[in-house]
Amino acid sequence: MTSGSCAPLVEIFASIQGDGWRSVYRGAALFVKRMSLRFLSLILCAIGSVVAQDESVASPVACRYCKSEGERVCKKHGRFLESDRAVLQCSVAAACRTCAGALAVDCKICKNEVVERTAAERREQARIWLAGRRKAVDAIAKNSDLLHVKTAHLDLAFSIRPQLVGRRKLDTHQLMHLYADRIEALRSDFILSFKLRKDELPARLQVYMFGDRRDHRLVSPRVAGGGGGGSGMKLMGVDAVYCMYQEPLTMSGDEALHRNIVHSVAHLLISNLRPEVWLGNLGHGWIDAGVAHWFEDRITGGCSNYCYEEVGAKKGSYKGGHWRVPVRRAIESGKHESFVVVSKLNTDQLTWPQHALAFAYVDFLVASFSGRAFADFVSAIKRGDAVRDALVATFEMKILEFDDVFTAWVKKNYPLEGR
Numbered sequence: 001m002t003s004g005s006c007a008p009l010v011e012i013f014a015s016i017q018g019d020g021w022r023s024v025y026r027g028a029a030l031f032v033k034r035m036s037l038r039f040l041s042l043i044l045c046a047i048g049s050v051v052a053q054d055e056s057v058a059s060p061v062a063c064r065y066c067k068s069e070g071e072r073v074c075k076k077h078g079r080f081l082e083s084d085r086a087v088l089q090c091s092v093a094a095a096c097r098t099c100a101g102a103l104a105v106d107c108k109i110c111k112n113e114v115v116e117r118t119a120a121e122r123r124e125q126a127r128i129w130l131a132g133r134r135k136a137v138d139a140i141a142k143n144s145d146l147l148h149v150k151t152a153h154l155d156l157a158f159s160i161r162p163q164l165v166g167r168r169k170l171d172t173h174q175l176m177h178l179y180a181d182r183i184e185a186l187r188s189d190f191i192l193s194f195k196l197r198k199d200e201l202p203a204r205l206q207v208y209m210f211g212d213r214r215d216h217r218l219v220s221p222r223v224a225g226g227g228g229g230g231s232g233m234k235l236m237g238v239d240a241v242y243c244m245y246q247e248p249l250t251m252s253g254d255e256a257l258h259r260n261i262v263h264s265v266a267h268l269l270i271s272n273l274r275p276e277v278w279l280g281n282l283g284h285g286w287i288d289a290g291v292a293h294w295f296e297d298r299i300t301g302g303c304s305n306y307c308y309e310e311v312g313a314k315k316g317s318y319k320g321g322h323w324r325v326p327v328r329r330a331i332e333s334g335k336h337e338s339f340v341v342v343s344k345l346n347t348d349q350l351t352w353p354q355h356a357l358a359f360a361y362v363d364f365l366v367a368s369f370s371g372r373a374f375a376d377f378v379s380a381i382k383r384g385d386a387v388r389d390a391l392v393a394t395f396e397m398k399i400l401e402f403d404d405v406f407t408a409w410v411k412k413n414y415p416l417e418g419r
Helices: 003-015 021-034 037-053 078-082 113-141 172-193 213-223 254-272 285-300 324-333 352-368 371-382 387-395 399-413
Strands: 071-073 087-090 104-106 147-151 154-158 163-165 168-170 205-210 232-235 241-245
Touching: 071 113, 087 113, 087 172, 104 113, 113 147, 113 213, 147 172, 154 172, 163 172, 163 254, 168 172, 172 205, 172 254, 172 285, 205 213, 205 254, 213 232, 213 241, 232 254, 241 254, 254 285, 285 352, 324 352, 324 399, 352 371, 352 399, 371 387, 387 399
Parallel strands: 154 205, 205 241
Antiparallel strands: 071 104, 087 147, 147 154, 163 168, 232 241
């Protein structure tokens, strides 16, 4: 039998494909028993030919250049953005001459029309988004060098100068993504701490972090109201806006800047908790400031911030930002105001010792009951319930009992020395 004899075998095996490959292999086994071993190579050739003709089992040709994905990650920034899963848009990526916001470049070897169409849509979305940010922010600041990022729940404008984070120096672009991730993490922690449904925080966070005071002074009146004074301005309630610049004396590095952002964004979150009302000017400053300090301590390990609404507190930190010991000592000495007094003050009327008490009140209620119960209590206050009524309804505690229960908890849980 010559090599050309392989063709009849192909026909034989192809004719029994309808019985399935099990029948093929069974037939091959019987055939081999009747044939001499010198024809085995021809049999294998026939089987290989049938498989090659069957398109249903043919293996696709792989593109080694793009690993058959139809595109390759843009080397300028794509991998960095991929590490932050919450990123939806980035001005650096949108302005990239290589990918124009698609975050990837088309494969030069293979063709994938679906991938190419999707990439074109991403480029167009990035172009429209960036044009909107340039008009809404850059044009007001008269600064075309501002960076922007959009994440799941945040719109962030950014121009903080490069600085050390730990031992690593990050440039402005890297810092922007770091702070976007930190703000998203704070929002997630807020939801988890108070056991909230995601629809209980309806507003997108609008945050503007500038390296120069000039940008803050120009943009702040348009986005947060006021005259752009101080290092930060907020709009709270239905809207959740914070506009600031890195004031060199009080926020000289990443640690202080991070603490400021946590404190200020926590203000936005508690005011946006439904129903969306800012309580700071309604005689409930301890809730407004206490929650901000509680998250500041929880995430950064200390409290050193007061906002422009908190003018009752003197400049500078109080007791090094570590408040458990001074609160315990004030309780032990009896030199502290009662809850009845503190619970009637606006945020801008609180002194530093009262800020420390506000932090401790929140700490006490969350630890003794639950974060969800505290959120329900705050929502009741926002709906107009008196503090005394909300305390009874939520915690089964009368307002005149609060100080006794609170002081007993502080003595059990706060130290007299250390932090």
